[in-house]
Amino acid sequence: MTSPIDPLTLEVVELIGTIVARYYEEYEEAAAKHSLTGAQARVLGLLTGGPTPMRRLAQQLKCEPSNVTGIVDRLESRGLAERRLDPADRRVKLAAATEAGRETSQRLRGSLDFAREPLAELTEEERTVLRDLLKRMLGATP
Amino acid sequence: MTSPIDPLTLEVVELIGTIVARYYEEYEEAAAKHSLTGAQARVLGLLTGGPTPMRRLAQQLKCEPSNVTGIVDRLESRGLAERRLDPADRRVKLAAATEAGRETSQRLRGSLDFAREPLAELTEEERTVLRDLLKRMLGATP
């Protein structure tokens, strides 16, 4: 199926692997600086889009709904999130960021320097090229 | 410190975030297909470089050595890895992949289509440009 992979492709794949590792590392580190785990930070980030049903959070995190219960529990116990009832469907609970949660999430986002700082090395034209190449890569497997 | 971020940079950052998420997802999925967790797959991958002290594995995974103990335990109990004594220093234990472990790791690597498949969409010249841009990004924060 996949004939001998050319060295160039292999090199790019490896670079992407390195970027993934570094991005993850920085993300966890930034979350920890705000006393959050990576999972908590991700959920809090999702909640900035507005109150969200537990089920939807599970879909976005690609995990089981029962797992989200615990994560939101922990956010709630710190006053960063709260559960609301959905007036339209009494089965669903909407997780929502509190004011403190929104602030924390925003500070966290601001401290995510990776990818932003290194990009400063590139000219605007180069960033445009990079954007288009990445978009085509992502568009290739929808 | 960071003035209003230009939209282009923001877009690239977001694209990288998407790539990271997709890469992780595919990696975990591929590992699961071989009955491995992500952490086990990563360690097994590191072991293809030859027998490695537990300490070194911890450094490469950026976690505590005590954590590696458990991961190698689980690999060992499945016959995918083994511990050897280092003749040069009797304190250290070298984790090594067994033949079965090497096979599993190789099959897993072969099933990691992400980043390889999408790259086929790009011409060789484009991949070269992409490689150089990524290298400069990574080189910027050593």
Add this chain to the structure above:
DNA sequence: CTGGATATTTCATGTTGTCAAGTAAATGGG
């Protein structure tokens, strides 16, 4: 109104991660 589907939680269990304490072995200064 009833039966099936859906949303959430709880519980049991396993993996990953941290930290502190303990054992064993190397190493260096007196």
Add this chain to the structure above:
DNA sequence: CCCATTTACTTGACAACATGAAATATCCAG
């Protein structure tokens, strides 16, 4: 040589995350 320190690994206690099965409450179609 000897002892104090450092280094490598493991163990144990504990928290977070993740899955799957079962329980509860609600919705909705027929």
